[in-house]
Amino acid sequence: MVGNAANYTSNDWKKDISLAREAQIDAFALNIAYKEPNIASSLPTAFSAAAAMGFDMFFSFDYAGNGAWPKDEVDSLLAKYAAHTAYFKYNGKSLVSTFEGPDSADDWIDLKNDHNVFFIPDWSSLGAKEALKRGGGVADGLFSWAAWPWGAQDMDTYTDASYLQYLNGKPYMMPISPWFFTNLPGYNKNWLWRGDSLWYDRWVQASYNKTSADLIDNTQFVEIISWNDYGESHYIGPLHDKAMEAFTIGKGPSNFAKDMPHDGWRLFLPYVISLFKWGTATITQEGLTAWYRLSPGAACASTGTTGNTASQLQIEFAPHEVVQDKIFFSALLTSEATISVTVGGVPQAGASWTYKPDDHIGIYHGSVPFSGTGAVVVTLSRNGATIARVDGKAIESVCTSSLYNAWVGSATVSGSVYASPSLSISKQACVNGTGVNNFAGLCGFACEYGYCPATACTCRQMGKAVKEPPATGVIGYPISGESASYSGLCAYNCNHGYCPSGACGTTEVPLTIPDVSDFSPPACRAGTGTGALAGLCSFSCTYG
Known part of the structure; x- marks a missing residue:
């Protein structure tokens, strides 16, 4: 989010780039909204820092934040940066993405040709089939923004499959995100989607997409949402006090990113990125990551936050019906270890691994329901000896200023190791x-x-x-x-x-062609309201 980097110095950019490189991230997608006041000052600094660090950037033009980008403004930015040494190239072309903007699809016919662009927009509001038709088929591939699950469900891959099916071999940019919570009334945003085990689940799904036999898979890219979008709680980059303007502009009830680090979600990125790219990976250091919310889901009932959002034509729920009051943990190990969790010094019964890797080499993942209050300690042990420990913030019984954001911590195991799974992903x-x-x-x-x-x-x-x-x-x-x-x-x-x-x-019968996908979540088909809202609700509820 370039808008959140308005106060970044060159050193700030370099520090973030250094952390991204350590995590084996190849490039930053620079989300830029039309009329963002710091574009002229931030972009030269960002590209200069990237060039100095041997890192890449590419544009993601945001057509939703402040309205549609005029074609000539896009043309000007591409003329200045698309050929830059630090601009990310794919097959010799400058990769460009968007956040929405399908009504401007025709602009990209000339923009692609004039600037040697590989165009992979996010036109998720249309779905893959219709997005591929826009601008006479101007998109070279597609990016999806469907990174979060619906309601109280864990993440599925039906949207990914739809994109891969319609792309039919054209590149797909798969979205992966660890969390989503926002409460910024100034932007008309106040909802959450289930995070929970999402960060673990999506990397498994990314690897499986590479092997699924029923699709022509070309999941060429993964875009992590996000590095520094603090206002939506899915940042994996470091906290910058100078980058929190969204909470003031968005009139948030609190700065719910303050003292809520997410750096631990980067710990295993080199491993899972290697699995995605090459089908295999080597563990050189073991480690532990843990994350959780700081209060029970029902504690923040007075904040007006919903699970799901009607703005996306979704049925809304109370947040505590969507999120789970659990402490989640993953460990990258070369042999199995025991996980244990205490809250306020009290052991939490049932802490265990839900998923264990073959040969005991890889990522273990699990969770435990939390009860009580106090400091959280997550411990990894072997043969009765502690090998890693995460000391986390206290869970409170009342709604904290972090609301539904996650606290993330991590720890590494001392000493180096060297081990790889015996089977590559393809096998x-x-x-x-x-x-x-x-x-x-x-x-x-x-x-x-x-x-x-x-x-x-x-x-x-x-x-x-x-x-x-x-x-x-x-x-x-x-x-x-x-x-x-x-x-x-x-x-x-x-x-x-x-x-x-x-x-x-065992008898073959005629098949039905459904008018709604078998895999679509429930949607509202009828409704009403009180008083003057009755007619409005009756009409709009019919359409979700």
């Missing part, structure tokens, strides 16, 4: 997956044995392939009223001994 299979609604059981069974179609299921864990149950010879089909999305799963599952009558049968 692994899905061993744990799920699906929404009626797909949950089908995906849960099939994904365990490596058949986890990304168009219908979400893989939650990869590892050494599990031997399939013997084939039965039973040919399965979707039952009446279902779509082709069930076909592959019914065929596989019924042939391997799991043929649930609520989804599959």
Whole structure:
């Protein structure tokens, strides 16, 4: 967010770049909104610092923040920077992205040609199919902003699959974000999406996207949202006191980023980025990361925050119905270790690993519900000896000034190690997956044995392939009223001994073409309001 960097000096840029390079990040996407007052002063400083550090930048033109960018203004910035030595290139072209702006798609026909641009916009408001049509197909690839789950669900990959399906081999920029909470009335924003295990889940999903057999995968890029967007709580960069203007301009009830570091989320980035890029990675130092909110979800009920947001045509919930009152932890290890958690000195029962890597080498992840108040201590031990410890901020029973933001801490294990998983990503299979609604059981069974179609299921864990149950010879089909999305799963599952009558049968029947995707979350189809709002609500609720 260049707007948040208005007071950055060259040294500030260099410090951030140094941290990004340590995390194996290749470039900063520079989000710039039209008429942002510091563009003229910040961009020269940023590019100069990047050039000095051997780092890259690229533009992400924000068409939503202050309105659409005029074509001539974009042209001027590209003329000045697209050929810069520190501008990120892809296949010899200067990569440019956007945040929205599909109504300006035609501008990019000339802009691409004039400045040798590889254009990969975020036009998520349209979806992948319609986005690819804009400007006569001007997009060379697409970036999605769908980085957060709906309601009380964990993150799925249906939107990713939709993009990959329609892109049909064109590059996809996959979004990965650890968190989302904002309460900035000045920007008409006050909602959260579930964070919880999101940071772990999305990196697993990024690796699986590389191997899914039912799609032409070209997940060429991952964009982390974000480095320094403090007002939406998904920053992974360092805290800068001089970069907090959003809380004043946005009239926030507090600076909910203050004293809430997220640096720990960078600790394992070199490992997961290497897995994504090369399919394998080496552990040279073990470590532990832990994160949690500082109060129970129901404690901030008076702040007006919602889980989900009607501004995105989503059904809204009370926040405590969406977020989980848990302490989350991940560890990068070469052999298993024991995790334990205390709050106020009281052990939290049930702290354990939900996911363990094959060969015991890789990232372990888990969580524990918290109860009570006081300082949080997360400890990693082997053979009864502590090897890493995170001492975290205290959990309080009342709503804190951090509201629904996360506190993140990390610790490294002393001594160096050298170990890699025995199997590369390309030789692994899905061993744990799920699906929404009626797909949950089908995906849960099939994904365990490596058949986890990304168009219908979400893989939650990869590892050494599990031997399939013997084939039965039973040919399965979707039952009446279902779509082709069930076909592959019914065929596989019924042939391997799991043929649930609520989804599959052994008689082929005509398939239904649904008018709404089987994988879309629930949406409002009817509603009303009181008094003068009755008619307005009746009309708008019909459309979500």
